[in-house]
Amino acid sequence: xxxxxxxxxxxxxxxxxxxxxxxxxxxxxxxxxxxxxxxxxxxxxxxxxxxxxxxxxxxxxxxxxxxxxxxxxxxxxxxxxxxxxxxxxxxxxxxxxxxxxxxxxxxxxxxxxxxxxxxxxxxxxxxxxxxxxxxxxxxxxxxxxxxxxxxxxxxxxxxxxxxxxxxxxxxxxxxxxxxxxxxxxxxxxxxxxxxxxxxxxxxxxxxxxxxxxxxxxxxxxxxxxxxxxxxxxxxxxxxxxxxxxxxxxxxxxxxxxxxxxxxxxxxxxxxxxxxxxxxxxxxxxxxxxxxxxxxxxxxxxxxxxxxxxxxxxxxxxxxxxxxxxxxxxxxxxxxxxxxxxxxxxxxxxxxxxxxxxxxxxxxxxxxxxxxxxxxxxxxxxxxxxxxxxxxxxxxxxxxxxxxxxxxxxxxxxxxxxxxxxxxxxxxxxxxxxxxxxxxxxxxxxxxxxxxxxxxxxxxxxxxxxxxxxxxxxxxxxxxxxxxxxxxxxxxxxxxxxxxxxxxxxxxxxxxxxxxxxxxxxxxxx
Numbered sequence: 423x424x425x426x427x428x429x430x431x432x433x434x435x436x437x438x439x440x441x442x443x444x445x446x447x448x449x450x451x452x453x454x455x456x457x458x459x460x461x462x463x464x465x466x467x468x469x470x471x472x473x474x475x476x477x478x479x480x481x482x483x484x485x486x487x488x489x490x491x492x493x494x495x496x497x498x499x500x501x502x503x504x505x506x507x508x509x510x511x512x513x514x515x516x517x518x519x520x521x522x523x524x525x526x527x528x529x530x531x532x533x534x535x536x537x538x539x540x541x542x543x544x545x546x547x548x549x550x551x552x553x554x555x556x557x558x559x560x561x562x563x564x565x566x567x568x569x570x571x572x573x574x575x576x577x578x579x580x581x582x583x584x585x586x587x588x589x590x591x592x593x594x595x596x597x598x599x600x601x602x603x604x605x606x607x608x609x610x611x612x613x614x615x616x617x618x619x620x621x622x623x624x625x626x627x628x629x630x631x632x633x634x635x636x637x638x639x640x641x642x643x644x645x646x647x648x649x650x651x652x653x654x655x656x657x658x659x660x661x662x663x664x665x666x667x668x669x670x671x672x673x674x675x676x677x678x679x680x681x682x683x684x685x686x687x688x689x690x691x692x693x694x695x696x697x698x699x700x701x702x703x704x705x706x707x708x709x710x711x712x713x714x715x716x717x718x719x720x721x722x723x724x725x726x727x728x729x730x731x732x733x734x735x736x737x738x739x740x741x742x743x744x745x746x747x748x749x750x751x752x753x754x755x756x757x758x759x760x761x762x763x764x765x766x767x768x769x770x771x772x773x774x775x776x777x778x779x780x781x782x783x784x785x786x787x788x789x790x791x792x793x794x795x796x797x798x799x800x801x802x803x804x805x806x807x808x809x810x811x812x813x814x815x816x817x818x819x820x821x822x823x824x825x826x827x828x829x830x831x832x833x834x835x836x837x838x839x840x841x842x843x844x845x846x847x848x849x850x851x852x853x854x855x856x857x858x859x860x861x862x863x864x865x866x867x868x869x870x871x872x873x874x875x876x877x878x879x880x881x882x883x884x885x886x887x888x889x890x891x892x893x894x895x896x897x898x899x900x901x902x903x904x905x906x907x908x909x910x911x912x913x914x915x916x917x918x919x920x921x922x923x924x925x926x927x928x929x930x931x932x933x934x935x936x937x938x939x940x941x942x943x944x945x946x947x
Contacts, residue, residue: 463521468946469514473833475939480506489550489834491813493699493841495925500837502933509540510833533566537833550834565615578623587612591632591655593622603820606723607740610818610843612808628659638811639681649677663732665725675715678751688811698809699841705796712751717806730774739769744806760797764805766790780860780867786821792849792879804847818843821854823873824911825935826891839889840875849878869895877918884921890914903945912936
């Protein structure tokens with residue numbers, strides 16, 4: 423009997439073992455990846471910029487005391503001789519919406535801008551104002567409003583709507599402004615926004631492709647009077663350090679001088695081109711008020727060790743040619759007027775001697791062809807940029823000058839001596855150099871820079887030297903993406919301005935321009 427009881431007890435214990443094993447929690451499978459958190463549907467990115475300026479530059483026309491854009495000493499009536507001081511601010515909010523219900527395939531982006539000068543106006547309507555007591559200005563400007571379609575895991579996208587038009591193969595919605603300022607064609611031809619359709623692709627991780635169509639001007643919807651731009655760009659990474667790229671763009675200009683910006687108009691024979699310092703209409707001398715044009719840009723660019731990714735040397739260069747035709751439009755129809763052939767080249771070389779990106783020294787050179795006689799020989803040999811169609815459109819700024827060439831760190835007052843790389847059609851040779859150093863790594867930076875510009879064709883009654891510049895900069899990074907800066911620049915004007923053809927009042931400026939400004943910038947995420 424005792425043996426039976428022992429046997430039954432052992433059987434119960436053995437039977438309970440598998441039951442206990444079944445009830446115990448399973449060991450975690452550590453080979454499985456924890457799912458990623460779903461990206462937010464709504465995102466906000468903001469940029470705040472405040473600038474306090476002292477300078478001896480100001481427009482003499484009292485009607486042009488707000489937003490001033492264009493060539494120094496040009497039709498915007500900017501001149502030197504009296505000290506001006508003012509404070510400006512800019513707020514740029516960007517809203518991004520990508521709904522989960524569409525599996526994040528569609529993304530809407532909107533970018534706005536609010537600019538003002540402290541104390542300028544209130545309770546009015548119009549951009550670039552609203553800083554006086556009470557505020558209340560209707561001054562919101564729309565810069566972007568587009569939809570991006572990117573199928574799940576696809577290496578390409580399609581962007582539809584008001585979007586960036588950059589002379590670069592990279593998707594401007596995913597790369598920083600600093601990258602497009604120093605790659606491709608450095609925004610020397612197109613650096614603005616407009617409506618259209620574009621696509622950006624990455625092939626085999628080493629080839630980037632961009633295709634775009636942009637409607638610059640529609641004018642009358644029932645007439646053949648549009649201005650449209652097609653762009654195709656490709657770039658390949660041949661080695662981990664070497665990038666090579668090529669571009670082909672085409673402007674179909676049937677605008678016949680219609681449309682444009684206010685009274686300035688648009689196109690090759692517009693006041694806008696003269697205002698921006700682009701190839702001057704008076705040099706083209708198109709005999710009819712209306713014209714048609716076919717403008718082609720074709721070129722290539724290369725870069726070695728961009729952003730010092732794999733070494734201490736960084737080199738970059740581009741070459742771009744303008745080709746095309748200009749036809750007159752009159753009562754009897756169209757007639758051939760002139761051919762277009764201009765060329766531009768740019769090259770830069772930098773060396774990083776220290777541990778941070780700011781511990782470096784660099785040089786850059788720019789060349790654009792000039793035209794001695796305009797279109798008198800039935801050939802236009804100067805460079806054409808987007809500044810003949812909008813303002814500002816071509817914003818070449820990799821040089822880091824403040825007065826001689828455009829400085830992008832501005833709000834309402836954006837002017838320089840060589841405001842377009844065409845230099846009014848005279849062409850330009852620009853030389854730039856800078857030395858910067860982080861006194862405190864990634865916190866306190868100082869920079870010394872210099873620049874010089876020569877017109878490749880001297881204007882009537884003037885010489886080739888546009889001017890020379892020296893500039894200083896200090897920047898303190900208080901927190902990540904929150905910086906304070908101090909900049910100063912002085913430009914010595916050359917004998918180029920002895921010509922009555924290059925100043926609005928037909929006189930040589932009596933004083934050299936200078937500028938001093940404090941700024942604060944904050945990138946918000």
